[in-house]
Amino acid sequence: MTATAEHTFQRPVGELLRGWRERRRLSQLDLANQVEVSARHVSFVETGRSKPSREMVLRLAEHLNVPLRDRNQLLLAAGYAPVYSEASLHSPAMLSIREALRRLLKAHDPFPALVVDRWWNLVEANDGMRIFTEGVAPELLKPPINALRLTLHPEGMAQRVINLGEIRAHVLSRLHRQVVSTADPELQDLYDELRGYPCDQVEPLLELPGPGEVVVPMRVRFGDQELAFLSTVATFGTPLDITVSELVIESFFPADEATAQALRELAA
Incomplete structure (x- = not known):
């Protein structure tokens, strides 16, 4: 033996x-x-x-x-002990962080906002996010919900995104930069998965602005309306915990007054 x-x-x-x-x-x-x-x-x-x-x-x-x-x-x-903690968001030490996130998201209603982790899994979302999950296949809404999969999956938001080619190119480019920056195998797997999703629109190879464009809005079909959104991304300043350092807050804003009015009416 x-x-x-x-x-x-x-x-x-x-x-x-x-x-x-x-x-x-x-x-x-x-x-x-x-x-x-x-x-x-x-x-x-x-x-x-x-x-x-x-x-x-x-x-x-x-x-x-x-x-x-x-x-x-x-x-x-190098033979040394780790110095950065990795606390669960559900631990007592993270209570102030959770409360801050929820206040931030609630304040952004009726416009959509969400918090994701390093792998784009949903951590928190406000009521406004329901505008994006309308008509999404139930299996995509089972935890852990991946925000990028939710966006590009053919049974997810992709079926309602009017300018899917542009948004898909932007999402994949952004994720690829993250893969290169971190060398994270889970992010690489996610990137490979998303690239394999079908798209019947032209995807620009480079994100170049058209006449008068400064950002590319995401245009979403909702019933007989077309809603347009711009988004911003925020992170915590000077984080000393791994979990907190990897949180990303993405807030969506109406790109025009018609979208803003539609969202206010839906919330009311």
Whole structure:
């Protein structure tokens, strides 16, 4: 009888840091100048010839704009304990965050607003979001609800988005940038899934403005009306918790007075 042992492979911290540096398209000299160390020291850290201190790992991660979740992984790879917590939104410590989010969303009614996590799963939404979920297949509304899947799935909002080609190109471009920025395999899977959805409209290869355009509104069919929306995205400032750092608040505003009036009447 032979015994086998399973070992979890942990990539060296230097290799991980080099990957983040290359993802940010920085040379060793560029990074060294930002962190105020020598390029030789950066090279030694990346090749494993020098073990970085905990402070150096965090300094490099800060200048490489590494997400908090991945900063913990860098610390573990370097032999240090993680420093960033990851509390559940349902924990007592997050009560003030949950209350702030709900106040923000409620204040935005009757216009749609939602909060999503790193993987675009719905965390909170206001009553105004019902305008977007009208006619959506029930299975797409079962938790966890993914906001991007809800938008582009042929049985989701896509069947009512008038300018689907433009919106699809924007969503996929935005998600692809996030995949490149984070190297997150779950986001890559989501991107591959969304790309496979059918679309019978032309998708622009580049987001170029037409005459007089400054943003591309999302145009949604609702009954016999056409509603137009602009959106803004917000995040928490100076977050020190992984969960909070990954929350994204997306608020939709009427792009014209007709849409604003229609939403007020529906809410009334």
